[in-house]
Amino acid sequence: MGNIIGAAGRVLGDSEVRAFVLDKLAGEDLDGRRVCVIVPDATRSCPLPLLLGAVHEALDGRAAAVTVLVALGTHAPMTELQLEKHVGGPYPCFEVRNHEWWVTETLVSLGGIAAGRVAELSEGRMRQAVDVTLNRAVVEHDVCLVIGPVFPHEVVGFSGGNKYFFPGVAGQEIIDFSHWLGALISSAEIIGTRGITPVRALIDEAAAMIPARRLALCLVVQSGTGALHAVSFGTPEEAWAACADVSAETHVRYLDAPVRRVLSIVPEKYDDMWTGAKGFYKVEPIVADGGQVIVYAPHITRISEMHPEIEEIGYHCRDYFVKQWDRFSGHHWGVLAHSTHLRGAGTWDPVDGERPRVTVTLATAIPERVVRAANLDHLDPATIDLAALAADPETFVVPEAGEVLFRLRTQHR
Structure with a gap:
């Protein structure tokens, strides 16, 4: 054997x-x-x-x-x-x-x-x-x-x-x-x-x-x-x-062209956004510039029990921290890393501020004030019509999100 x-x-x-x-x-x-x-x-x-x-x-x-x-x-x-x-x-x-x-x-x-x-x-x-x-x-x-x-x-x-x-x-x-x-x-x-x-x-x-x-x-x-x-x-x-x-x-699926919107349906084994953020990580590469990822997880009620610091810092692109390192170097670097992973690619400079590549929208049971204070968009999951989004040609629906990676064929390596 x-x-x-x-x-x-x-x-x-x-x-x-x-x-x-x-x-x-x-x-x-x-x-x-x-x-x-x-x-x-x-x-x-x-x-x-x-x-x-x-x-x-x-x-x-x-x-x-x-x-x-x-x-x-x-x-x-x-x-x-x-x-x-x-x-x-x-x-x-x-x-x-x-x-x-x-x-x-x-x-x-x-x-x-x-x-x-x-x-x-x-x-x-x-x-x-x-x-x-x-x-x-x-x-x-x-x-x-x-x-x-x-x-x-x-x-x-x-x-x-x-x-x-x-x-x-x-x-x-x-x-x-x-x-x-x-x-x-x-x-x-x-x-x-x-x-x-x-x-x-x-x-x-x-x-x-x-x-x-x-x-x-x-x-x-x-x-x-x-x-x-x-x-x-x-x-x-x-x-x-x-x-x-x-x-x-x-565990890698390839698309021929980027999509405008992804509906990422997060399974219940991820019980907070610290773990449920995998529903974003695995789809970010296929989203067009200016597009949107909706992380749909109505069962999630909190960002992180073990890392409340993330609510204070919020979600930001890598350059937001790198170019203000004196301000953020004293925080737990793992928290900063998680922040960048869920916010995705983007730029920051002191004049124009932060410019994320895509919009990240949480459709969870986390209160709207907490989501927006963390620098993410919010949707009430009760207002989302899953069937309508599945039928929308501009929306790519990912069930059981978090383990399978989606990439464009041009990104194959």
Whole structure:
């Protein structure tokens, strides 16, 4: 059995996936080892009960201890009931817990990446040292096994692999640092870029400092269903690269010409705009200059529980921050990055002010005063006629938005 099963256009059966996981873990030196299994939260489509069930079968009676750590990044923690539903089980002898990124005592520093090396990795965009901090469970175990999907991603190009360490279970400094590097490149430029982007290079450099042995089960998931197109196993770098190639064929759709309006229908797994903004990231490249994206998510009631700072700063294009850096450098850079990602491309100068390329309209349950104060347009979702917009030749409707990337054929790479 090779190190990858499946392909674009295929759907794997559960028994095939289970057999692959059992075979691969049987060949690894895991007897008597402490294993940290790092998994996504519920904002990612992933058949986690299937995979963790197979991992439990493979490790039961072999591993000395197993901790399942949910890679929140800086997302909100999952409740006990949410975790139970998310991971399946029960899994005797497995401890399941959130990555508590906000609790300093749960973190440990592995050292730093020097300013000169950062300049090399970032291709000159940043030049300062960064402390490499992550959840101490990673270094307290002998082996770390990443399990997670690969999708086009607005910060790193394609998600997955070592991204489950940084930002998945990292401290806020390197999370902010890596996200701001992505923002300097811009979401529209980096999203869906294949190969080692500057952000991926930074993440890989940090992951190489982890003392535990690193393994990964990377996945290509059928968006919205949890079915698997492909599974690969190996080092995080190898497994990720294999699945990124399949994801590029599976999760990117191409249009021949830009559209004037996109109606992006955000699924309920994104419960705030911090996560639901993916409904914008994945469609921005196909919108014509001066066009509009309507983010339709009537279930979303807040911008971000964990990052209220975004309501104070609002949403702005990259140049708004870069050209006023003295004013904004003291804020969390991850918040600034999120701001630029949802506002999209644009320009700013002190005379003409801010000129966004497209209009971003939230049709959510967030109060209108909050939306407009955050520098976005507002629509009452109750006033939107989904059928009429679907029939409008100038509107492109994206159901289950947030995972599949839309690009113009002229942007193919």
